[in-house]
Amino acid sequence: MSARTHAQSGPDQGEFDHRMAVFGSDDEFVAAALPFLAEGLAAPDEPPPVAIAAPAALGLLRDALGSDAGNVGFIPHTDWYTGSAANAVAQGAAYLAAHAGPGGRIHLLMEPDWAGRAGSSPRxxxxxxxxxxxxxxxxxxxxxxAMCAYDTRTAGPALVEAARRAHPGTGVYEPPPALVRELDAVPLAPAPDDAASLPAPTAEALRAWSADHGLPPAAAELFSTAVTEAASALGPVAGALLWGRAPSCVCELHLPHRVADPLAGFVPPPTGEPAPGQGLWFTRQVCAYVDVRDHAGGSTVRIQYA
Structure with a gap:
């Protein structure tokens, strides 16, 4: 199987160039990565390109680059992809703010850690x-x-085919609102019959419930803050349900209106580290899952701590 790349090179100012490389062997990975890194090395007004990949893949690139390896940054993907997809947004935004050239110019070769969280389940x-x-x-x-590297040996064919729909230039690309709406059309499992009803998700009530269901004090505080941040950002809230036990405590907010915005909680704030006062961004950063489902009567926002 030959390496296949889908790309348009040389983005204009303010044009994010989001590429995809698909490969099934070490040789194909190197064949796709080397021209991309060479393009970054030759690009004006850019810092050195960066490869974010599995340690073994980084070793292959160092050997193939030879003397040019000293002009390329290398980051093990286990150091970059350390949490949820929302955490990856934060990591990327922070890195660009600190290291990119004018207008965000930099070449990033990015291989997710499919042996870690990203490839652990259909969810x-x-x-x-x-x-x-x-x-x-x-x-x-x-x-x-950015060129996202998809290794069919670890990512699997279903994930690769889904990813093509998220990358321009693949022939099957779909605009984000349409693709996100499709993902959000998958129904959530119903809340359990024994879920506790909470008319108003106050921090005090959430902390008490969390403690009763096994979360240690620090985690109970973080979970209650995450829920109240979401409620404050998205309110008014018509009510809430709580269920589960530590660490998988869940709060489901019921809103009498639709959220509608596919970027809700994904846009990084001006500050760096997550902190209270950042609304749904904070919630997405500190919780494992935040699911938003719009429906005829409003929206359901399900927040799972871990």
């Missing part, structure tokens, strides 16, 4: 495709060039 696959799709909107104002 995580859907979260990852959502991130890949929303990246086209989130980073649209920047002149960043």
């Amino acid at each position: 995580e696959t859907a979260e990852w495709i959502r991130y890949e799709s929303l990246a086209n909107l989130l980073f649209a104002p920047l002149s960043t060039t």
Whole structure:
């Protein structure tokens, strides 16, 4: 199987260039990565390109680059992809703010950690495709060039085919709102019959419930803050349900209106580290899952701590 890349090179100012490389062997990975890194090395007004990949893949690139390896950054993907898809948004935004050239110019070769969280379940696959799709909107104002590396030996054919729909130039690309709406059309499992009803999701009530259901004090505080941040950002809230036990405590907010915005909670705030006062962004950063489902009577926002 030959390596296949889909790309348009040389983004204009403010045009995020989001590419995809698909490969099934070490040789194909190197064949796709080397021209991309060479393009970054030759690009004016850019810092050195960066490869974010599995440690073994980085070793292959160092050997293939030879003397040019000293002009390329290398980051093990286990250091970059350390949490949820929302965490990956934060990591990328922070890195670009700190290291990119004018207008966000930099070449990033990015291989997700499919042996870690990103490839652990169909649920995580859907979260990852959502991130890949929303990246086209989130980073649209920047002149960043990113090539996402998909290894069919670890990512699997279903994930690769889904990812093609999130990358321009693949022939099957779908605009983010359409693809995200499709992901959000998958119904959530119903809340259990024994879920506790909470008319108003106050921090005090949430902390008490969380403690009763096994979360240690620090985690109970974080979970209650995450829920109240979401409620404050998206309110008014018509009521809430709580269920589960530590660490998988869940709060479901019921809103009498639709959220509608596919980027809700994904746009990084001006500050760096997640902190209270950042609304749904904070919630997405500190919780494992935040599912938003719009329906005829409003919206359901389901927040799962871990």
